[in-house]
Amino acid sequence: MRPATRVAGQGLSPIRRMSLDAPADTVDLGLGEPGWPAPDAGPRAAVAAPSLGYGPNTSDPALVRAVAGYASSPAHDVAPEQVMVTAGSQAALFALFQAWVEPGSTVLVPDPGFVAYPTLARMCGATPVGYPLTADGDLDAEALVAALGEQPHTSMVVLNHPANPTGGLASTQALSRVAEACAERGQLLVSDEVYAELWVDRRPASLRDVSAAGVVLGSMSKAFAAPGLRIGWALGDPEVLAPARLVHNAMTTAPARLSQAAALGLLLAADEVLPAAREEIRVRWETVDRVAPEFLTSGHRLLGDGHQNPMSRTVTRAGFYLWLALPEPLGRAACADPAGTEAVALRLRDEAGVTTIPGTAFGPRGAGFLRVSLGGPVDVLEEGLRRLAPWWEE
Ligand SMILES: Cc1ncc(COP(=O)(O)O)c(C=O)c1O
Known part of the structure; x- marks a missing residue:
């Protein structure tokens, strides 16, 4: 028996792949779900x-x-x-x-x-x-x-x-x-x-x-x-x-x-629920400002094309994802190889101890970027940003 053609070739998503075999003390900034308590x-x-x-x-x-x-x-x-x-x-x-x-x-x-x-x-x-x-x-x-x-x-x-x-x-x-x-x-x-x-x-x-x-x-x-x-x-x-x-x-x-x-x-x-949720989000963006402000101006590259763009990106503070350009020379290397961005994300997971999602999980134009979820608990976010930040220092 063979599964129907419409599902052939559908494998494990790269998002789930990032959490497989992750070292035990890895901080997870990968999953896209709110980490604040659900309103009762x-x-x-x-x-x-x-x-x-x-x-x-x-x-x-x-x-x-x-x-x-x-x-x-x-x-x-x-x-x-x-x-x-x-x-x-x-x-x-x-x-x-x-x-x-x-x-x-x-x-x-x-x-x-x-x-x-x-x-x-x-x-x-x-x-x-x-x-x-x-x-x-x-x-x-x-x-x-x-x-x-x-x-x-x-x-x-x-x-x-x-x-x-x-x-x-x-x-x-x-x-x-x-x-x-x-x-x-x-x-x-x-x-x-x-x-x-x-x-x-x-x-x-x-x-x-x-x-x-x-x-x-x-x-x-x-x-x-x-x-x-x-x-x-x-x-x-x-x-x-x-x-x-x-x-x-x-x-x-x-x-x-x-x-x-x-x-x-x-x-x-x-x-009541929605203003409280917006407050949760504001606190998380402020945590990025405080712990890793350089992440908010990290985009010196046009989306996915691998070339330098002199203008830095304007990061919109909406939703709970930070779209983070990889630092050089990692970014350039990641863009040169279709599997390169995932390789860098795995390296950051195993060496920095932080799970993020490689931009290429979302399409080829995501090369050179990571998706960092700000949705989880604030202390987890802060620890993850502290571990990642040194990789972005000149
Ligand atoms: C852009 C977008 N649309 C839809 C969904 C699906 O959400 P749900 O089925 O939980 O409403 C998600 C979940 O992450 C999402 O990110």
């Missing part, structure tokens, strides 16, 4: 949950209404029928890909970008094509529209902002330009905004600020600090969500009932 409004609501029945396929109507209310803004009202609650935003992505991506078509994904996007495209028999970001890791609308011009068989375009792994953002102008280009071509635009609530200085722009088209993703996993609930959502036109609901129902029937109850409890407490 979630567990309290789950314990009080009245039913363990299946419930509606479309989830508890009270949760759907709460997501709609939470996602509505003065500029854009979200109706309950525009909400699809899923088993994490990962399941929303899976369902949308299965529903809208034709075999043989192309899916445009950010490079560097979240590792699931290319995998999900391949599982549909489609080809993921990476589009470049700006040197700061932000959305570069012109580069994306140029990639669309080169890929006439594109079925879906995926944006992610604040971005994993670069922390980059998307301006309202860039979002409008991309939304118009996708609408002209009849391509589905998916805007993954699961880190949107984790901002330090100002709220990042959303696709919804400029367009009612496309699908916006949100999640309980980041700002609500509850990734184990596995609750996320997709917001969009009911006709766009309808085929994705079929896929999601076939896969899960409905998200777990206890998780739905906990998610509802957290959403009802959003006015």
Whole structure:
């Protein structure tokens, strides 16, 4: 027996590979999950949950209404029928890909970008094509529209902002330009905004600020600090969500009932939970400022091209990832060999005692960079930064 072609060649992700055989006292700045305690409004609501029945396929109507209310803004009202609650935003992505991506078509994904996007495209028999970001890791609308011009068989375009792994953002102008280009071509635009609530200085722009088209993703996993609930959502036109609901129902029937109850409890407490999460994030960025300020100006190189760029990067303080350029000569050596960035990350793991994720795990344009997660406990972050910092000294 052989597994189906759609899963052939899918191996262990380089993110998981970094933690295999890690020395015992390694500090882990690899995993992308919040390290502050989950607010107790979630567990309290789950314990009080009245039913363990299946419930509606479309989830508890009270949760759907709460997501709609939470996602509505003065500029854009979200109706309950525009909400699809899923088993994490990962399941929303899976369902949308299965529903809208034709075999043989192309899916445009950010490079560097979240590792699931290319995998999900391949599982549909489609080809993921990476589009470049700006040197700061932000959305570069012109580069994306140029990639669309080169890929006439594109079925879906995926944006992610604040971005994993670069922390980059998307301006309202860039979002409008991309939304118009996708609408002209009849391509589905998916805007993954699961880190949107984790901002330090100002709220990042959303696709919804400029367009009612496309699908916006949100999640309980980041700002609500509850990734184990596995609750996320997709917001969009009911006709766009309808085929994705079929896929999601076939896969899960409905998200777990206890998780739905906990998610509802957290959403009802959003006015306390979200400012507290932003405070957690602010403290972590300040820890970088204090312990390794040079990391915040480390980008003297255009993303992945290996050449010196005289301008240093502007690091956006949103989300919980620091996109760290390797110091020279390590950076140059890492860019010269496709396996070089992973080799440096493994060296830092084994010699400095810190797990980070090699930039190439997120696409070839991640060469020469590491993703450092700031999400974990502050004392762990501080120790990890102290161990790494000497490698960046001249
Ligand atoms: C950019 C991005 N999108 C989606 C997800 C999936 O999150 P979840 O399924 O927990 O909502 C992640 C998880 O790390 C992510 O980084």
